[in-house]
Amino acid sequence: MNVDRETNTSETCECTADEDKEMSGPLYAISNFNPTGxxxxxxxxxxxxxxxxxxxxxxxxxxxxxxxxxxxxNHLAGVISTQPEWQDEEYFGNYGNLKLHLEMLSDKPRTEAYMNAIVKNADKLRDKVILDVGCGTGILSMLCVKHARPKHVYAVEASDIAEYTQKAVEKNGMASKITVLNDFAENAKIEDDVDLIISEWMGTMLLFEMMIESVLSMRDRFMKPELTIWPSSASLYLVPCTAQVHFNRKLEFWDCQYGLDFSSFKTLAKEDLLSKPYHDYELPCGDCLAKGQSVLQLDMKTLTIQSLENIVCQFEFVIDQGDTMHGFCTWFEVEFCPLSEDMDTVILNTGPDNQLTHWKQNLFLLDSPVRVNAGDVISGTLTISRNPEYRRHLRAFFDFKVIPGLQESKIVDPSSVQKMFYVWR
Structure with missing residues (x-):
């Protein structure tokens, strides 16, 4: 909602002379914005x-x-950018230190899912050429050599960690089988014909950081009918949930502190604390208000980069138990297709009823909780779009209605609940 000039003149008088000088000159909207508050x-x-x-x-x-x-x-810029930004310095800088790699190597369900796929299909991988996109510490490349005896593995890593990955490859006696390439995957010089592309590209809400684009680029570069991509498919899951403790901590906290009323800060709290998802949330199964649904399915053989620009996911949930709905949670599942019909598909699921991974679950809190009853239907859409300027970042827009399940209800057209989340800009 636009705010009238006459009723908000005080807002225009709070900048100091230094601030006025610093902020002289206009900025420009880099994309449309519809008010949400x-x-x-x-x-x-x-x-x-x-x-x-x-x-x-x-x-x-x-x-x-x-x-x-x-x-x-995140909608403003000094000029209207005609070139997207990938934040490569920021992105690869994060992967150039050990904190994230320690977290990933410590994630047993994650690493063991990849290892199980390699071990189960070892005979079919023998003498094959493997490309590891975003190899990090080289764990997947070395597991391939250890268990599958491939012809060669190309381990591509754009961050500075590649220097230490090379040393690890040498210490494990695998230098003749693994070539570490410190470069962007798209620029990597690979002469061989690749048989398998393996990568751990998944992020918050499955797609955050958009490493998947590098994997798809390599798929297109080495495309052939028999090319295998691991993971082969991915699904994003969604569920409405209650999250009273977390909501209280972020919003109701401001009602009273030390006997004083801080509720005037709640509007700001909604803007600051609830506009982004919580990426390391641990969702108790008992807090799910319905059965989780797969709202997005990706086939790595047919998926196009362009289709990731704007994804509309339809959902409809029937509430199992009456409670306060504070928002939604997401998680994902990926599958590793077998290389022969007699092998089982290996699955990695990061949902709340599976072993905890470093991804955990992602919580999206509404500004105002919604009371739901058993039998109510939550129907709507989740639109996932890429930030037009910061290309590794996403936006998640929820638009839904709570439709009463009782036939005698007089509510025919309940109003929509809408909210935009920024993941992360």
Missing amino acids: DGQISLQKGQAVNVLRRSNENWWWVESNGCYGYAPV
Whole structure:
């Protein structure tokens, strides 16, 4: 909702002279923005805005065409970018230290799923050429050599960790079988004809960081009928849930502290604390209000990069138990197709009723909880779109209705609940 100029003149007077000087000159909306709360301003891509106050890291108070309101920072730029940003320095910098690799190597369900696929299909991988996209520490490449005796493995890693991966390959006596390439996958010089592409590309909400694009690029480069990609398919799961403790911690916290009323901060808390998902949430099975559903299925053989720009997922849940619905949770499942018909498919599932992985689950909290009863139907869409400028980042837009399950209910057309989440910009 746009905020009228006359009723908010105080908002225009809070910048210091230094701030005015620092923020002189307009910024531009890099994409459309439809307000999701009071006090927010509507934006169209290319629209010029003047920043009057940098309220916090997520929202700035701006003026445009005589209208005032809060604008999301991730929608503003000094110029309208014609070239997307991949944040490679930030992204590969994170993978250049050991923190993330320690977390991934310590994740037994993750690593053992890949190892089981390799071991079960070892005979079919013998004398084959394998490409490990984003090899990290080289664990998958070395497991391939240890268990499957391939012709050769190309381990591609763009971060600085590749220097230590090379040393690990040498220490394990595998230098003649594994070539470590410190480069972007798309630029890697590989002369052999690849038989298997293996990669652990999955992130928050399955797609965050968009490493999947590098895998698809390599698939297109080495495409042939017999090419295998592991994982072969992926599914994103969604479930409505209650999360009272977490909601209280982030929002109800502001009602009273030390006997004082801080509820005036709740609007800001919604903008700061609830606009992004919680990526390391552990969802208790008992907090699921319905049976989880697969709302997105990806086939790595046929999936196109372009189709990842904007994905609309339909969902409809029948509530199992009456409770307060605080939001939704997501997780994913990937499958490793067998290389022969007599082998079983290896599955890695990161859901709440499976062994905990480093991905855990992702919690999306609504601004206002919704009361639901057994038999109610939650029907709507989840739209996942790539940030038009920051290409590794996503947006998740929920649009749904709670339809009462009781026939005698007089509510025929309940209003929609809508909310945008930024993953992470």
